Amino acid sequence: MKRYDLVIVGAGPSGLSAAIEAAGYGMKTVVYDENSRPGGQLFKQIHKFFGSKEHHAKIRGFRIGEELLQEASAAGVEVQLESTVTGIYEDKEVTVQRKGHIEHVKGDTIIVATGASENMVPFGGWDLPGVIGAGAAQTMMNLHGVKPGEKVLMLGSGNVGLVVSFQLMQAGCEVVALVDAAPAIGGYGVHAAKLARCGVPFYMSHTITKAEGTDHVTGVVISQVNEKFQKIPGTEKHFDADTICVAVGLSPMSQLLKMSGCTMSDDPKRGGQVPETDEYGETSVSGVYAAGDVSGIEEASSAMIEGRISGTRAAYEMGFVSEEDEIKELTKLKNDLLSLRRGMFAPGNKGKKIEKTEEGINVSQNLLTKGYLSEAEIFRYPGICRKKGLHPVIECSQNIPCNPCQDACKFSCINVGKDITSLPVVNPLAKCSGCGMCVASCSGQAIFLVDEDYDETGASVTLPYEFFPLPRVGDQGYARNRAGEIVCKAEVISVKSSPAYDRTNLLTIRVPKDMAMKARFYADRAETKAETAGGAV
Amino acid sequence: MERRITEHPILGTIEKGRKVSFTYDGKTVEGYEGEPVAEALKALGVMVHRYTTKKHRPRGIFCAIGRCTDCVMVVDGVPNTRTCITSVREGMTVETQVGVVPASQVKDTVLKGGIMA
Amino acid sequence: MNEVNDRSRDIGPFIPGPDDDMIICRCEEITRGEIRRAVHDGMFTITEIRRYLRCGMGLCQGQTCAKLVKSIVAGESGAAPGTLEPATSRAPMRPVEMQILADEM
Numbered sequence: 001m002k003r004y005d006l007v008i009v010g011a012g013p014s015g016l017s018a019a020i021e022a023a024g025y026g027m028k029t030v031v032y033d034e035n036s037r038p039g040g041q042l043f044k045q046i047h048k049f050f051g052s053k054e055h056h057a058k059i060r061g062f063r064i065g066e067e068l069l070q071e072a073s074a075a076g077v078e079v080q081l082e083s084t085v086t087g088i089y090e091d092k093e094v095t096v097q098r099k100g101h102i103e104h105v106k107g108d109t110i111i112v113a114t115g116a117s118e119n120m121v122p123f124g125g126w127d128l129p130g131v132i133g134a135g136a137a138q139t140m141m142n143l144h145g146v147k148p149g150e151k152v153l154m155l156g157s158g159n160v161g162l163v164v165s166f167q168l169m170q171a172g173c174e175v176v177a178l179v180d181a182a183p184a185i186g187g188y189g190v191h192a193a194k195l196a197r198c199g200v201p202f203y204m205s206h207t208i209t210k211a212e213g214t215d216h217v218t219g220v221v222i223s224q225v226n227e228k229f230q231k232i233p234g235t236e237k238h239f240d241a242d243t244i245c246v247a248v249g250l251s252p253m254s255q256l257l258k259m260s261g262c263t264m265s266d267d268p269k270r271g272g273q274v275p276e277t278d279e280y281g282e283t284s285v286s287g288v289y290a291a292g293d294v295s296g297i298e299e300a301s302s303a304m305i306e307g308r309i310s311g312t313r314a315a316y317e318m319g320f321v322s323e324e325d326e327i328k329e330l331t332k333l334k335n336d337l338l339s340l341r342r343g344m345f346a347p348g349n350k351g352k353k354i355e356k357t358e359e360g361i362n363v364s365q366n367l368l369t370k371g372y373l374s375e376a377e378i379f380r381y382p383g384i385c386r387k388k389g390l391h392p393v394i395e396c397s398q399n400i401p402c403n404p405c406q407d408a409c410k411f412s413c414i415n416v417g418k419d420i421t422s423l424p425v426v427n428p429l430a431k432c433s434g435c436g437m438c439v440a441s442c443s444g445q446a447i448f449l450v451d452e453d454y455d456e457t458g459a460s461v462t463l464p465y466e467f468f469p470l471p472r473v474g475d476q477g478y479a480r481n482r483a484g485e486i487v488c489k490a491e492v493i494s495v496k497s498s499p500a501y502d503r504t505n506l507l508t509i510r511v512p513k514d515m516a517m518k519a520r521f522y523a524d525r526a527e528t529k530a531e532t533a534g535g536a537v
Numbered sequence: 538m539e540r541r542i543t544e545h546p547i548l549g550t551i552e553k554g555r556k557v558s559f560t561y562d563g564k565t566v567e568g569y570e571g572e573p574v575a576e577a578l579k580a581l582g583v584m585v586h587r588y589t590t591k592k593h594r595p596r597g598i599f600c601a602i603g604r605c606t607d608c609v610m611v612v613d614g615v616p617n618t619r620t621c622i623t624s625v626r627e628g629m630t631v632e633t634q635v636g637v638v639p640a641s642q643v644k645d646t647v648l649k650g651g652i653m654a
Numbered sequence: 655m656n657e658v659n660d661r662s663r664d665i666g667p668f669i670p671g672p673d674d675d676m677i678i679c680r681c682e683e684i685t686r687g688e689i690r691r692a693v694h695d696g697m698f699t700i701t702e703i704r705r706y707l708r709c710g711m712g713l714c715q716g717q718t719c720a721k722l723v724k725s726i727v728a729g730e731s732g733a734a735p736g737t738l739e740p741a742t743s744r745a746p747m748r749p750v751e752m753q754i755l756a757d758e759m
Contacts, residue, residue, distance in 0.1 A: 034603070034748065036622070046547045060547065087745025095758075097750055102758045117604060120718055122686070127607075127677050129584040129597025136601035139621075144576040145542045145551030170546050215595045216584035251721060255743040266736040272721065273740055468546045503547050591683040599680075599718075606713035606749070607680060617713065 004030045006314055007094050007107030009085045009256060012040020013300045014292025015113035016068045016077070017307030018314075023075040025315035030105070031077060032096055034084040038072075039065040040115055042300060044138035046170070047163055048443035048502070050188075050402040052420050054336050055301045058404040058441045060502065062142075068304075088112075088260035092287060109287045109314040112257050113307060116250035116271065116293040121155070124210030126246075130217025134164040134247035141171040149243025153220045154178045155208055156247030159187035159299075164247055165195050170466060175200045176239045179222050181207040181229050184353075184368040188345065189398045190444025196371035197521040199484030204369050209236060211244055220244055252294045261285050269350045270296030279334070280313035281306055289314060298340075298347060305337045343399040343421035358399045359423055372482035373397060375518065382425040383414075383447075386517070390451040390460075391432045393517070394424045395482075396444065408441035439464050440501035449508075452516045459516035460493060465507040470495060471522060478526050479511050479519035486526050488515045540580045557627040562640065574620040574631055575601065575608050586610050586620060587634035611639040659698055665731055668694040678726065679719040681712025689723060693730040700741050703727060710741060713749050 006022045008015045011033035023029045037043065045061020056064045072079065083098040092110050096103045118133040125131070130149065134156070137148040152173050154165045157180035165175045178195060183205050185192050196202065205225055212219035224235035251272040258264050262275040262283035275283040275290045282289050289310040292303035309330060316326040341347055344354050344363075354363060361381060366374040373395055378384050383394025392413060394405065403416040405424050413430040416422050432449070439447045439462060449462035461479075471477065471492045479490040494508035511519040542551055554570035561578065568577030575586070575598050585595040586608045599607040603622035611632040612618035616639075620631070632639035674687025684707050697703045700710075700723065709723055710716030716723075720740065728735040746755065 036624075062548075084746075084748050084750075086747050086750060089745075095745060097746065097748070097754060100754055100757065102750075102755060104758065117717055118600065119721060122673075122676050122678055122722060124673075124676060127594055127596060127680050129586070129595055132598060133600050133605075136598060139601040140576060140579060140598075141542060142548065144572055145545070145548075145553070146576045146580045147540050147542060148579075171542050216597065255747055258740075259743040259745065259747075268736075466546050468544060470546075589683055592677075594677070594683070596680075604714060604717045605680070609713070 001093075002103070002105045004028050004105060004107050005318055005320070006030075006109045006111065006311075007092070007105060008032070008111045008113060009094075010040065010113035010115055010292070010294075011035075011038035011079050011081070012113060012115050012292060012303070013042055013064075013068065014115075014303035014307030014310075015040070015111065016072050017304040018111045018113060018289075018291055018311035019077040019079075020068070020071050020075045021308045021311030022315050022320075023072075023077045025312075025320040027315055027318065027320050029077055031072075031079045032083040032085050033079065033081055036082055038069060038079050038081060041135070041138075042068070044135070044142045045163075045300065046142050046167060048504075049301055050299075050400060050443045051301050051340060052401070052403050053407065055305075055340060055401075057402060058443055058502075061300065064300075064304075085256060088256050088288070090261075108318060109289070110260075111281075111289040111291055111307070111310050111314060112254075112260075112294055113290075113292045113303075114253045114256060114294045116297055117253050118246070119249040119251055120246055121207075121248050123208040125213065125217070126211060128211050128213055128217050129215070130213065130242055131211055131244045131246065134160050134245050137164055137168060137243075137245050141173075142167065147171055147173055148245070149173060149241070151176050151239075151241045152243040152245050153208075153222075153239055153241045154245045154247060156180055156249070157182065157185040157187060157192070157202070157204070158247060158249060159191060160250075161245075161247035162187040162191035162195060164245065165200060166191070168245070169195075169198060169200075172468075173243075176241050177201050177203055177222070178371075179203045179206045179208065181205065181225050183227075185371060188400055188444060189364070189367040189371075189373075190396060190400070190442075190446045192367065192371035193373065193395065193482065194445050197480055197482050197484050199480060199523075200371075201484075202369070202371040203237075207231065208244065217242055217244055250293060250297045252297065254290070254294050257283060257288070257290055257294065260288055262288060262290070267296070269347060280330070281310040282313065287314075287317070296347065302337060302340050305333055305340070309333045309337070339420055340401050343401050345398075345400060357397070357423060358419075358421065361397075361423075364397055367397060370483070375482075378517070382423050385426050385428050386452065387428050388453055389432070390434050390449055391428075392426055392438050393448045393450045394426055394438075394442075395446045395448070396424050396442075399423065400444070402443060404441040404443065405438045405447060408437040410435075410437075414438055434462075436462060436496060436506045437500065439506055440498075440504040445504070448520065450516050452513060454510060457513060458510045459513045460508050460510055461516060461519050462494070462506050462508040463520060463522065465505045465522070466503065470497075470505055471507060471524065475524065477522055477524040479509060479515060480521040480523055481518045482520050484521070486523060487518055488512055490519060490522055492522065540582065557625060559625060559627070559629045559631060561631045562633055568625040570626065571624050574610070574612065574623050574625055574629075576621075577625050578620065578631070585633065588636070588640075590636040610634045659733070661696065661698060663732070665694065678722050679707075679709035679712065679716075681714050682708045682710075684709040686726060689726045690730050693727055698727070698731050698733070700724060700727065700738055704741055715747075715749065716741060
């Protein structure tokens with residue numbers, strides 16, 4: 001039987017991170033993954049990540065995946081693909097299905113980093129072809145370049161539902177509606193705002209009644225629900241759609257841990273059945289660790305740090321690293337993890353209704369129910385100011401652990417401060433050079449450059465633009481407001497692309513002066529999707 | 538209707554393997570080597586991969602990562618093959634699955650009534 | 655999970671519901687109504703439901719329906735979902751052909 005110092009199950013963000021640490025300390029490490037490519041879900045993530053520099057902030061997920069793979073190969077990690085761990089037995093014996101056989105291997109330590117599986121909600125016709133998980137949509141469009149559908153209805157307003165909806169539009173699909181039974185949007189407000197300004201309507205306190213179609217989905221009926229999540233008769237709305245995308249949360253894929261004898265608990269805040277672990281991810285079975293989503297659903301950024309913590313700890317337990325070095329390394333990693341676990345969306349705040357920001361500012365209710373900040377609300381946030389000349393307008397209203405905007409500005413115009421969950425503050429005295437780095441660096445696409453004195457009658461608004469076809473200078477189109485409604489005509493006066501912007505294009509439009517604080521997106525045609533969809537049944 | 542994304546605003550040009558032919562329910566179709574069968578069929582507009590055993594319900598892609606087993610078809614004669622994690626190869630045969638057999642082996646009358654009901 | 659699962663408790667009669675014909679276990683094609691009725695037939699645990707109806711025992715091994723079945727059983731039997739023990743985790747974790755399973759090395 002083959003023997004390893006460390007056997008890791010799952011080559012996703014946490015498994016690879018754990019392997020990099022452990023192999024770096026000299027442990028003979030193997031990583032098994034059932035898929036044909038390593039990286040887990042990272043290669044499907046084409047958006048820029050949140051966080052701080054230490055957390056790979058403003059780098060797109062798939063690029064983080066590429067970096068991890070390079071790091072792993074440099075560290076000499078052995079990654080076995082198309083290798084399914086089918087069981088973990090006593091004395092850390094592991095069975096792996098590989099190349100048509102079952103192999104037995106033994107690990108002196110084991111890190112289970114199997115990730116999560118998608119939750120589902122049943123509705124009439126939910127087994128029809130055309131009803132897919134959000135992960136399936138990402139796999140199709142971002143890995144294989146195939147559109148999941150033409151007209152998609154998204155169920156679920158958590159970060160996955162919001163991010164995947166935006167990605168669907170980037171792939172050229174139309175998102176006809178975003179529906180959630182909860183009364184408030186679950187994911188980041190900035191993600192919701194990106195959709196709302198494109199004209200995607202939000203239907204909160206709504207659920208899918210049925211999928212229509214005989215052989216595949218041709219339409220969807222949704223209904224409003226009451227506080228007890230019961231459908232209210234007479235509120236049905238119909239949408240033409242060929243695809244229903246379901247993004248209603250994830251569950252830890254913890255069966256292997258349970259099988260290996262770890263003490264498990266049912267923790268709704270962490271997504272379901274999770275192992276009881278210490279602060280290093282070690283379970284009740286000595287030498288068996290859990291890292292990443294399998295020990296509680298969080299973001300990929302936290303999964304990577306958890307992996308590094310477990311990898312380092314395993315190396316220490318096995319005598320590959322001195323206590324002194326271990327303490328130094330773990331203290332740093334734990335601090336990185338703590339800074340990610342703060343703010344309104346911290347794991348501990350799951351399910352809590354938060355009324356005020358850390359700064360004591362009222363949270364926008366409009367953002368939570370409709371997906372955008374109302375015009376009456378925006379001026380209460382410190383990133384929004386009006387002044388003469390060009391300046392950034394930061395429509396960031398929730399405490400999210402993220403600060404690339406601060407690093408992006410070389411003129412001290414933007415300040416987040418030491419606490420990375422603080423709302424960015426725009427300094428009205430600093431001079432903006434118009435470089436646009438802040439616009440491109442904001443993972444939430446919430447920063448705009450506004451010049452209310454562009455010319456005699458017009459103002460300029462620079463906005464992040466990640467769609468094809470890219471408008472051209474001189475194009476005459478329309479401006480949408482935060483709600484996605486067409487509010488005025490707009491002329492494209494500048495289109496900037498740069499490697500430093502990493503495929504976020506900076507589009508500058510000229511709009512009438514009174515539209516400077518309203519116009520937030522550009523459309524080449526005057527129709528709004530919200531007006532054409534959602535007919536009565 | 539173009540179902541393949543050729544130029545993506547973030548991913549740029551989507552790279553593909555070489556074009557290969559395979560048969561889908563007896564017809565010769567094309568896909569790209571190495572991509573999953575399910576993706577090649579999706580790009581061709583195929584929605585139904587199989588009909589279930591008991592209730593004769595149509596099923597297609599659901600999870601796309603080999604977990605849910607909804608997209609199984611008869612591939613090179615082997616039923617219950619997960620098409621979302623099986624790569625396209627030159628000359629392979631892919632058939633719609635009814636219950637656990639290829640659709641071609643099921644009489645039409647039976648198809649309509651639902652087999653083994 | 656230490657609480658005694660009192661089988662003598664009265665959970666009332668089976669009342670047909672509008673969603674009873676909705677598929678819950680996609681692999682084995684088990685409906686919500688069948689699961690609800692099984693609870694009234696005396697199946698109070700996930701293990702019993704699995705053996706009685708085969709839901710969660712198909713190709714996907716309950717990957718999709720486990721949580722759904724649990725919430726239906728909890729709702730019907732009046733147990734808190736957290737007190738229902740999930741199905742036993744066993745090897746193989748994924749469907750494996752018998753010829754591979756038997757080919758150990």
